[in-house]
Every structure is written in C-alpha cells, then in structure tokens.
Amino acid sequence: MDAADFAVVRRNMLFRDLDEALARDIVGDRSPRAYAKGQVLFLQGDRVDGLHLVVSGWVKLYRATEDGVDTVVAIHGPGQSFGEAAALLGAPAHAGAEAATEARVLTIDAERVRARLTADPDIAFRMLASASMHLRVMVEELERLKSLPATRRIAGFLVELAGDARGAVELEFPYEKTLIAGRLGMTPESFSRGLAKLREHGVGVERERVSIDRIETLRAVARGDLA
Amino acid sequence: MDAADFAVVRRNMLFRDLDEALARDIVGDRSPRAYAKGQVLFLQGDRVDGLHLVVSGWVKLYRATEDGVDTVVAIHGPGQSFGEAAALLGAPAHAGAEAATEARVLTIDAERVRARLTADPDIAFRMLASASMHLRVMVEELERLKSLPATRRIAGFLVELAGDARGAVELEFPYEKTLIAGRLGMTPESFSRGLAKLREHGVGVERERVSIDRIETLRAVARGDLA
DNA sequence: CGACGAGTTGACGAAACTCAAGAGTCGTGG
DNA sequence: CCACGACTCTTGAGTTTCGTCAACTCGTCG
Numbered sequence: 001m002d003a004a005d006f007a008v009v010r011r012n013m014l015f016r017d018l019d020e021a022l023a024r025d026i027v028g029d030r031s032p033r034a035y036a037k038g039q040v041l042f043l044q045g046d047r048v049d050g051l052h053l054v055v056s057g058w059v060k061l062y063r064a065t066e067d068g069v070d071t072v073v074a075i076h077g078p079g080q081s082f083g084e085a086a087a088l089l090g091a092p093a094h095a096g097a098e099a100a101t102e103a104r105v106l107t108i109d110a111e112r113v114r115a116r117l118t119a120d121p122d123i124a125f126r127m128l129a130s131a132s133m134h135l136r137v138m139v140e141e142l143e144r145l146k147s148l149p150a151t152r153r154i155a156g157f158l159v160e161l162a163g164d165a166r167g168a169v170e171l172e173f174p175y176e177k178t179l180i181a182g183r184l185g186m187t188p189e190s191f192s193r194g195l196a197k198l199r200e201h202g203v204g205v206e207r208e209r210v211s212i213d214r215i216e217t218l219r220a221v222a223r224g225d226l227a
Numbered sequence: 228m229d230a231a232d233f234a235v236v237r238r239n240m241l242f243r244d245l246d247e248a249l250a251r252d253i254v255g256d257r258s259p260r261a262y263a264k265g266q267v268l269f270l271q272g273d274r275v276d277g278l279h280l281v282v283s284g285w286v287k288l289y290r291a292t293e294d295g296v297d298t299v300v301a302i303h304g305p306g307q308s309f310g311e312a313a314a315l316l317g318a319p320a321h322a323g324a325e326a327a328t329e330a331r332v333l334t335i336d337a338e339r340v341r342a343r344l345t346a347d348p349d350i351a352f353r354m355l356a357s358a359s360m361h362l363r364v365m366v367e368e369l370e371r372l373k374s375l376p377a378t379r380r381i382a383g384f385l386v387e388l389a390g391d392a393r394g395a396v397e398l399e400f401p402y403e404k405t406l407i408a409g410r411l412g413m414t415p416e417s418f419s420r421g422l423a424k425l426r427e428h429g430v431g432v433e434r435e436r437v438s439i440d441r442i443e444t445l446r447a448v449a450r451g452d453l454a
Numbered sequence: 455c456g457a458c459g460a461g462t463t464g465a466c467g468a469a470a471c472t473c474a475a476g477a478g479t480c481g482t483g484g
Numbered sequence: 485c486c487a488c489g490a491c492t493c494t495t496g497a498g499t500t501t502c503g504t505c506a507a508c509t510c511g512t513c514g
Binding site for chain 1: 290292296298300312313315318321345348351354355356359361363365368369370412
C-alpha cells in the first residue's frame with residue numbers, strides 16, 4: 001500500500017492518533033481492492049470477514065425490504081469505515097454493501113484486530129468511538145428525515161458537502177443524483193424539484209457541477225431561517 | 228439494589244452472560260434512582276457521567292432543532308441502556324434524555340467500567356455488541372421511516388409490542404400516544420387516524436388499552452400484504 | 455446512428471400536516 | 485363534593501407536500 005493510501009487510512013477514527021507502527025501492523029500487508037461501480041462487497045445477511053475502510057470512491061450500504069425496494073442506509077467515502085462491529089463480533093451484516101462509484105476499499109482482517117485488541121485496550125476505545133460516531137450520524141439522519149421538508153434536507157446535504165467553506169462555493173456531486181435522493185429519503189423527481197427551488201437562493205446546477213453564490217444563505221435555508 | 232432490579236439489569240446486553248460476581252462488581256453499590264415523568268436525566272450537549280440502564284418505566288431520547296421542535300430519537304424501556312459510548316469516551320451527549328413515564332434508572336459509573344475494561348477485554352466486546360445493536364435498531368427505524376406509510380408503521384409498532392404472541396392479544400400503550408406518534412415520525416393526529424384505520428383489521432383502542440383480534444392479521448398489514 | 459440510462463419537467467392524486475373545535479379524564483382548590 | 489382548568493386525544497376541513505406516471509431531453513457508448 002502506498003503512502004497516499006495510508007494517509008487516507010490514518011484519517012479514520014480507528015487509526016487517527018494511533019501509533020504509526022501499530023497502525024501499520026494492524027493493516028498488515030493488505031492492499032486496497034478495486035471495485036467497479038455497482039460491484040457488491042457483501043450482501044445483507046452475509047458474514048463479514050473483515051472491517052472495511054474506503055480509500056477512494058464511495059460505497060453505499062442498503063437494505064432490501066421484502067417487496068424488493070431497497071433503502072439506502074448510509075454512503076461512505078474516503079477515510080470512512082463500516083462493518084467494524086459486525087466483523088469483530090462475527091455477526092451477519094445488517095445491510096448490503098455495493099460500490100456506488102469506482103472505489104478502492106481496504107479490508108482489514110477482523111482476527112488481526114481482535115488479537116491487537118486484547119493486547120491494547122486502547123484500540124477497543126477507538127472502536128467504540130467509531131461505533132458511537134456512526135450512531136450519531138444515524139441519529140442526525142433520522143432527525144432530519146423525521147422533521148424536515150425536502151428542500152431543507154437538500155440544502156443540508158449541500159452544506160455538508162461544502163464543509164466549512166465561506167462565500168461562493170463550487171463543488172461536484174460525489175455520486176449520482178438518484179443515489180443522493182435515496183440517501184435523503186426522497187425520489188429523484190423530488191430531488192430535482194428541490195434543487196430547482198434552491199435556484200432562488202443562489203444555487204446553480206449543471207450536470208454534476210454545483211455553484212453556490214453564498215454558502216451562508218444555504219446554511220440559513222438548512223436551518224429553516226429562510227423559506 | 229434488590230434481586231428483582233438486578234434481574235432486569237442482567238437482561239441487558241452488557242450484563243447478560245457476564246460472570247455474576249463481575250456484574251455485581253461493575254454495578255457496585257449503586258441503586259436505581261427514581262425520576263418523575265418529565266424529569267430530565269441530562270441535556271443534549273451535557274457531559275454524561277455514567278452509562279444509564281432503565282430498570283423500570285421509559286426514558287425518551289430527543290434532539291432539539293434550532294427552531295425549538297424536538298425530535299424523538301429513541302425510547303428505552305426496562306433492561307435497555309443508553310449513553311454507553313458517550314460516557315466511556317467522555318463525549319457530550321448527542322441527545323437529551325427525559326423520563327417519559329415514572330422511571331427508575333441505574334447510573335453506572337463510567338470510570339468503574341473503564342477500569343474493568345482494561346482488565347477484561349471481553350467487556351469491550353459486549354459494549355461493541357451493544358453499540359452495534361443500537362445501530363441496527365436505528366437502521367431499521369430509518370428504513371421503516373423512509374419507505375413505509377403511516378398505517379404500516381403503526382401496525383409494526385403494535386406487532387413489536389405484542390412480541391411473539393399469537394391469536395387475540397390485549398396490551399397497553401407503554402407511554403403517551405403523542406410520544407409514540409413522535410417516535411414513529413408522525414403527528415398525533417396522523418397516529419390517531421392511523422389507529423382508526425386499523426379498526427377494520429380488528430384493532431380496538433380504548434384509552435391506553437388495545438385489543439387485537441388476530442395479531443397475525445396485523446403482521447400481514449405491517450408486512451404490506453394487506454392494505 | 456440508435457439504444458439506453460440519468461435527469462428534468464408537467465399533471466395528477468394520495469398521504470400527511472396544520473389549524474381548529476370538541477370530548478373525555480384527571481388533578482386541584484374552593 | 486363539585487367546578488374549573490390543564491391536558492390528551494379525536495375528529496373535521498382545508499392545504500401542502502410528496503410520490504406516481506408519463507413524456508421528453510441529453511449525454512454516453514456500442
């Protein structure tokens with residue numbers, strides 16, 4: 001694994017602030033594996049062999065309901081990990097994973113982590129922290145979904161993408177709009193209309209490129225201060 | 228703490244299958260504290276001093292949005308715990324907690340758990356398992372919320388309450404309907420109408436008492452096999 | 455060039471929210 | 485003991501939002 005990839009790994013909660021040597025040791029000689037868009041990493045109910053860490057691209061987690069409709073549960077990008085708990089506990093995955101774009105994902109052997117874990121309880125804390133963070137994200141998502149209208153959810157998504165930028169912002173949608181719509185709990189049509197409505201707040205969209213006149217305005221929309 | 232209470236504690240994921248002596252040791256000499264309905268355990272953003280385990284009654288976790296509306300994130304009953312990760316990591320709570328009914332809650336000192344944790348890494352696994360279960364519940368909630376119409380969500384809630392009972396079932400709502408509505412992501416009005424609609428599937432409601440003619444019918448509704 | 459998929463837009467309908475009124479319960483205090 | 489108010493829940497009416505169906509545009513790729 002090259003240095004650039006390893007740098008991404010170190011952005012993850014589990015490896016951040018961890019002793020360099022120990023981090024390398026846990027990763028072992030594994031290299032990220034490349035997945036084509038649409039390729040399945042594992043299915044819902046599969047036993048997960050290791051914990052997954054996205055090095056590049058995006059991976060979606062989804063659940064299939066009985067009637068065939070699938071719900072997007074989360075989407076993970078570079079530096080984000082998933083399936084830690086399932087892997088460590090040897091539990092079946094409660095969601096399926098599929099590459100949403102071309103992606104490279106590092107699979108870390110659960111047994112290896114488990115061995116280090118008993119040796120160094122600090123790692124256990126990190127795993128807990130990681131799980132806790134996932135939980136927090138889900139809670140926030142749940143909150144948004146329960147209470148906010150579509151336009152505000154979209155505004156929120158854009159704000160998140162923009163990070164802490166200020167003033168005029170140019171950015172790209174990281175994956176297909178259809179998928180974003182699913183993540184935000186709406187249909188592609190609603191997403192499209194929502195984006196159209198945001199035009200009056202200085203948001204321009206052309207294909208996957210988005211230009212925002214004033215990100216602060218959008219933050220106000222997301223907060224609900226603006227219609 | 229008396230034996231009945233301790234039995235409830237042992238139903239929790241963290242303490243189930245744990246060595247009896249160790250379990251008692253972790254709990255220490257703490258006793259459950261009684262909370263009146265509406266009493267606040269901690270606020271969103273508070274530093275949580277210990278992990279909380281509901282012995283009796285119900286505790287709601289909620290998040291307040293900027294505009295004062297609060298969203299119910301989860302509701303925990305006897306044997307369920309919350310705030311584990313936050314307490315252990317010393318992180319601020321990402322939701323507020325308030326007694327939804329009269330409740331008794333055991334607060335377990337985080338430092339004490341931490342100490343046992345370094346001694347016995349198995350405890351770390353349990354905590355992870357616990358966190359993972361929370362996550363799974365949230366994911367399921369998210370899924371339901373995204374894809375299911377109100378009536379099905381209500382049916383699902385009743386089915387969950389009924390457990391694995393068969394045939395005719397009599398039960399009580401564990402807390403106010405308004406709160407249930409919030410948990411299911413709808414207004415009290417919608418909840419009321421939804422319940423009314425379930426009458427044609429053999430559900431009778433009188434105050435907090437619910438009588439279900441055939442729980443199997445309701446399961447079918449929840450699955451979507453029945454309108 | 456033609457087929458295909460993604461995205462947009464319009465028309466329509468159903469579901470859920472808001473506002474408002476009213477019934478029933480419970481606790482409190484006169 | 486009863487009257488009052490507070491609160492919860494229900495029901496009704498009107499409105500909004502969102503999903504569905506369908507047509508059409510526009511790239512992409514074979």
